[in-house]
Amino acid sequence: MSRYFNQKKIELLAPAGTFEIFKEIVKTKCDAIYFGGRILNMRMIRPGYNLSDEEVVEAVKLAHQFDKKAYVTINNLNSHKDLEDAVSYLRFLSDVVKPDAIIVQDMAIIELIKEYDLSLNIHASVMMNVHNLETVKALDKIGVKRVVVSRDFSLDTVRYFKMNVPNMEYEYFTHGDMCSVHGSQCYFSSLLFGMSSNRGRCLKPCRWWYKAKKDGGVYDPKFPLAAKDMCMYEFLPEMIEAGVTSFKIEGRMREKDFIVNLVNWYGDAIDRYINDPLHFDRQKDLYKIVESRKRDLSTCYAFSKPGLKNINTRYEGTGIFYSTGKMFSKPTEEKEKSSDKINKIRTKIKKYQSKRKQLSLSVKVNNIEQAKLCIHHGVDAVILSGNVFKPDKPFSIEEIKSICSGKGNSKIILGTPKICDELDFERYNHLLSQNHFELDGISVSNLGALAFFQKFNYVLFGDYALNIYNEKALYFYQKYDLIQSALSIEMPIDDLCQTIHQSPVKTEIIVHGLLDVMHLEHDLYENTKAFDVIAYEDNQYIDNQILALKNETGEYPVYMDDRSRNHLHNTKELNLIEVMDDLAQIGLDCVRIEAQTYSLKQLEIIVEVYRKYVDKEISLKEAVKRLKPNYQGYTLGALNHEVK
Numbered sequence: 001m002s003r004y005f006n007q008k009k010i011e012l013l014a015p016a017g018t019f020e021i022f023k024e025i026v027k028t029k030c031d032a033i034y035f036g037g038r039i040l041n042m043r044m045i046r047p048g049y050n051l052s053d054e055e056v057v058e059a060v061k062l063a064h065q066f067d068k069k070a071y072v073t074i075n076n077l078n079s080h081k082d083l084e085d086a087v088s089y090l091r092f093l094s095d096v097v098k099p100d101a102i103i104v105q106d107m108a109i110i111e112l113i114k115e116y117d118l119s120l121n122i123h124a125s126v127m128m129n130v131h132n133l134e135t136v137k138a139l140d141k142i143g144v145k146r147v148v149v150s151r152d153f154s155l156d157t158v159r160y161f162k163m164n165v166p167n168m169e170y171e172y173f174t175h176g177d178m179c180s181v182h183g184s185q186c187y188f189s190s191l192l193f194g195m196s197s198n199r200g201r202c203l204k205p206c207r208w209w210y211k212a213k214k215d216g217g218v219y220d221p222k223f224p225l226a227a228k229d230m231c232m233y234e235f236l237p238e239m240i241e242a243g244v245t246s247f248k249i250e251g252r253m254r255e256k257d258f259i260v261n262l263v264n265w266y267g268d269a270i271d272r273y274i275n276d277p278l279h280f281d282r283q284k285d286l287y288k289i290v291e292s293r294k295r296d297l298s299t300c301y302a303f304s305k306p307g308l309k310n311i312n313t314r315y316e317g318t319g320i321f322y323s324t325g326k327m328f329s330k331p332t333e334e335k336e337k338s339s340d341k342i343n344k345i346r347t348k349i350k351k352y353q354s355k356r357k358q359l360s361l362s363v364k365v366n367n368i369e370q371a372k373l374c375i376h377h378g379v380d381a382v383i384l385s386g387n388v389f390k391p392d393k394p395f396s397i398e399e400i401k402s403i404c405s406g407k408g409n410s411k412i413i414l415g416t417p418k419i420c421d422e423l424d425f426e427r428y429n430h431l432l433s434q435n436h437f438e439l440d441g442i443s444v445s446n447l448g449a450l451a452f453f454q455k456f457n458y459v460l461f462g463d464y465a466l467n468i469y470n471e472k473a474l475y476f477y478q479k480y481d482l483i484q485s486a487l488s489i490e491m492p493i494d495d496l497c498q499t500i501h502q503s504p505v506k507t508e509i510i511v512h513g514l515l516d517v518m519h520l521e522h523d524l525y526e527n528t529k530a531f532d533v534i535a536y537e538d539n540q541y542i543d544n545q546i547l548a549l550k551n552e553t554g555e556y557p558v559y560m561d562d563r564s565r566n567h568l569h570n571t572k573e574l575n576l577i578e579v580m581d582d583l584a585q586i587g588l589d590c591v592r593i594e595a596q597t598y599s600l601k602q603l604e605i606i607v608e609v610y611r612k613y614v615d616k617e618i619s620l621k622e623a624v625k626r627l628k629p630n631y632q633g634y635t636l637g638a639l640n641h642e643v644k
Contacts, residue, residue, distance in 0.1 A: 014263045017252040019055040029267020032069035041073040042200025069100040075125040077198045077469045078106045080498045094118040108472035121145050129183040134448030136165045152521045155242040162243030169245040176250025180227040185519035190490040194641025203329035207319030210549040217533040228312040231297035234282040333553040334572045335640040342578045352497050352586040359584045366596035367392045368399045375410045377607045386415035389559035404438040411440035418445045418465045450480045471502040490638045506589040511576040513594030518568035541631045572635040602630050
């Protein structure tokens with residue numbers, strides 16, 4: 001089945017969670033169907049869903065009989081256990097199943113496909129967070145056929161990509177569940193429960209109730225992180241004009257009748273537009289879509305930054321299932337660091353063969369004063385953040401030169417934003433082309449940035465936003481001259497140890513600080529303008545000018561950067577000082593302090609303790625004694641949890 005408008009190919013892409021649902025979806029007005037097999041996909045959490053190997057084979061055959069395409073989701077972030085099965089499963093797909101494409105998040109899968117010369121077309125999942133042209137170009141060069149454009153970017157972004165890389169196919173979310181956080185940049189569920197949204201196991205703390213606090217005022221926005229569902233039914237013509245090839249309907253966990261009806265309504269609308277574009281009725285079945293909705297509906301970021309109008313208060317949008325009336329999860333406090341858990345972690349680390357490294361210490365800083373303090377204490381590397389939190393301003397040319405000229409024995413690494421759009425690339429390109437800095441490297445957070453900054457001939461470092469969960473992904477990035485990378489902050493101890501031990505490049509982990517667990521285009525500060533003050537209460541741990549979200553589990557600081565992006569942090573400070581020397585025994589190269597939220601007084605104590613402990617000037621017992629939490633206690637983060 002093929003649809004065209006002005007010689008532009010149009011594909012309506014439908015989901016199927018089970019083979020029974022697939023057999024009904026294949027009869028609908030879709031052009032292609034995506035589904036998951038028994039392993040390696042992001043919808044493994046629901047029992048009874050996904051297809052067996054036999055069903056995968058049958059599904060592809062059935063799709064082709066109906067002249068439709070079939071895509072298999074291999075879109076998980078892969079643990080080492082996953083990768084043990086990956087080669088045989090990919091070979092099964094390549095040699096036996098022969099789907100029209102697989103949908104991929106983890107670069108490790110691309111590395112395996114190339115390594116074993118498998119015949120599989122690759123589509124880049126939305127979880128790759130393709131948000132800039134440089135990433136599209138890089139994916140095009142390695143043979144990726146299609147990208148699902150980040151949900152936080154507009155149709156104008158798709159149009160821009162299409163103009164510059166016309167051979168690439170572009171998929172865009174058309175209907176279904178959306179997140180308020182940038183794709184692949186939410187670590188909240190993982191740190192609380194050990195259930196990673198990047199591995200399809202999110203327990204949706206974004207749909208909890210929160211109050212907002214700022215400047216001593218308390219506001220009640222109820223569900224400030226709960227996004228509405230996407231609905232582009234009325235705007236299919238605009239999507240076609242922008243260059244969207246594939247119109248994706250989300251819903252592999254939805255029931256059969258809901259998805260069948262939804263696909264047919266959209267399919268009918270596309271056909272009506274193709275057959276009679278001037279007379280196209282944009283609202284013919286819209287009332288049916290509205291009546292059957294699970295949450296309220298929005299066009300999200302398709303046309304503009306939607307603001308608070310994109311936040312839902314309708315039933316399931318508040319974290320309650322229609323089918324059961326139960327919550328996805330209940331507000332849950334982060335686990336405290338415990339000596340029992342530390343001992344268990346250290347026992348697991350000892351299973352790995354020793355190849356002792358001398359640890360180096362790095363610190364990510366928010367301003368020049370923090371940078372100079374770190375240099376004074378002999379920190380090995382100072383990372384100048386690419387997402388500077390207000391009220392500080394981004395590092396100026398004079399400040400960068402001043403830091404570099406006075407760096408002593410410290411290395412100075414220029415950080416770049418987690419989300420690099422075209423404006424960011426233009427700014428950095430001009431900055432680095434027009435100025436000579438005595439920098440020791442550049443830190444990047446996405447494939448496009450890694451490819452782009454190669455031309456400046458600086459040493460390249462990876463930040464944890466790359467979501468590196470295994471050493472195969474590091475082999476992929478090493479080809480872009482990456483020499484060291486921070487690993488995923490979501491990794492449980494076994495995966496962390498195996499990745500460190502087998503990595504082809506130097507590895508770094510975050511060992512101390514508040515973690516940036518949500519990276520949002522959505523502006524939570526708007527709540528203080530849209531709602532009335534209901535009470536007065538100072539923030540407990542942070543300055544009153546910083547917004548905090550509060551519920552019964554604590555206060556979550558929300559910092560805003562110079563691009564007005566919001567960064568929600570956890571309530572407890574990560575503190576891994578008791579296990580970092582053990583990790584050095586198996587090959588860890590660098591430990592890092594996330595210092596952006598600390599005052600100079602707080603940071604001086606932390607840096608001094610870590611510097612002296614790394615240099616063996618004080619004992620572990622003394623280091624632990626000197627460190628006192630500045631927020632709501634200490635946590636071990638993802639290391640609190642077992643593999644899930």
